[in-house]
Amino acid sequence: GDSVTQMEGPVTLSEEAFLTINCTYTATGYPSLFWYVQYPGEGLQLLLKATKADDKGSNKGFEATYRKETTSFHLEKGSVQVSDSAVYFCALSDPDRGSTLGRLYFGRGTQLTVWP
Amino acid sequence: NAGVMQNPRHLVRRRGQEARLRCSPMKGHSHVYWYRQLPEEGLKFMVYLQKENIIDESGMPKERFSAEFPKEGPSILRIQQVVRGDSAAYFCASVGLAGETQYFGPGTRLLVL
Numbered sequence: 001g002d003s004v005t006q007m008e009g010p011v012t013l014s015e016e017a018f019l020t021i022n023c024t025y026t027a028t029g030y031p032s033l034f035w036y037v038q039y040p041g042e043g044l045q046l047l048l049k050a051t052k053a054d055d056k057g058s059n060k061g062f063e064a065t066y067r068k069e070t071t072s073f074h075l076e077k078g079s080v081q082v083s084d085s086a087v088y089f090c091a092l093s094d095p096d097r098g099s100t101l102g103r104l105y106f107g108r109g110t111q112l113t114v115w116p
Numbered sequence: 117n118a119g120v121m122q123n124p125r126h127l128v129r130r131r132g133q134e135a136r137l138r139c140s141p142m143k144g145h146s147h148v149y150w151y152r153q154l155p156e157e158g159l160k161f162m163v164y165l166q167k168e169n170i171i172d173e174s175g176m177p178k179e180r181f182s183a184e185f186p187k188e189g190p191s192i193l194r195i196q197q198v199v200r201g202d203s204a205a206y207f208c209a210s211v212g213l214a215g216e217t218q219y220f221g222p223g224t225r226l227l228v229l
Contacts, residue, residue, distance in 0.1 A: 004158075036220075043120070043207055043220040044159070089158055103149065103172070104209075104218060106158035 002027045006090045006107030013080055013114050021075040021110045023064075023090035031092040033057075033066055033073040034104070038087045047075075047088070080114045087111050120210050120221035121190075128227045135195040135202070137224045141210030148191045149218060150183060153205040165191060198228045 007022040025031065032051045036044040048057030053068035062077045073090060090107040121140040129135050141148050146167050151159040161175040165185035173183065180198075185191040195202055205225045209218035 034217075041222075043122075043222040044209075045220070046217055049217065103161050103164060104151075104159070106151075106160070108156070108158045 002031070002092060002094050002105045004090050004092055004105050004107040006088075007110050009087075009109070010111040010113060013112070015082055015114055015116050016079045017114075019075070019077040019080045019084075019112070021088055021090075021112070023073045023075065023107060025071050025073065025090075025092050027071075027092055027094045029094050031094040033064070034091040034093070035062070035064055035073070035075050036089040036091060036106075038089065038109070040086075044089065080112070082114045082116050085112055085114045120208060120219050122206075122208055122221035122224050124224060125222060126225050126227070128229065129198045130229050131199055132197050135198050135226055135228075137193040137195075137206050137226070138190040139193070139208035139210075139221055140190040141208075142212075142219055145210035145212050145219075147211045147213070148185055149209045149211075150191075150193050151207045151209065153207065153223075155204070159207060162193070195226075198226075200228045202226060203228045 003026045005024050034049045035047040037047045038044050048059040050057040050066035053066055056065045064073050064075045087109045089109045091104045093104050120142055123138050148165050150162040152162055153159045163176050163183045164172040168187050180196045182194045205223045207220050207223045209220045211218050
């Protein structure tokens with residue numbers, strides 16, 4: 001079945017360091033892929049998405065490229081800030097999965113802490 | 117342009133009580149998804165509803181849990197006879213049309229004593 005595996009955390013970085021959070025997926029169809037961010041005590045906010053192979057999603061300096069050959073959607077940012085400290089979730093939506101269009105499958109989340 | 121609203125934000129119940137969680141989707145959205153986030157885990161799908169219709173409840177526990185989305189008013193997730201294992205954060209998300217990007221509410225954090 002559909003599933004998402006993402007890098008275990010926590011990840012601790014200094015400000016301006018390079019960030020990579022790995023995400024791989026398993027899906028029966030051609031899923032859309034997402035990264036969501038959750039700040040403490042808040043709900044999930046969509047960070048970026050990609051809907052087909054080789055698409056690159058980007059937002060607020062974060063990027064992720066949909067790699068069908070490696071079934072991956074790794075999140076990257078060239079220079080993190082303290083304000084990026086949050087939990088990051090990789091997710092997929094598989095439109096071929098029966099009637100529940102848009103149902104999201106989430107990874108376990110990766111806690112990122114950025115120190116000044 | 118209000119986003120998805122959930123209330124209460126925090127809910128404390130004793131074992132055996134009922135919990136009612138409410139979700140008001142974004143204006144113009146008619147589809148709601150409920151997810152549960154257990155400690156240290158990702159979100160797990162529970163149920164998908166349209167107005168007055170349950171589309172998929174395959175993620176709902178077989179007993180004690182129910183959901184509705186009436187023609188008027190918010191979507192309700194109801195947990196009867198709560199147990200400690202029900203302690204979690206419950207999120208709803210809404211979309212305008214199935215398959216579009218989901219917008220999440222801030223969640224209800226349920227604690228069962």
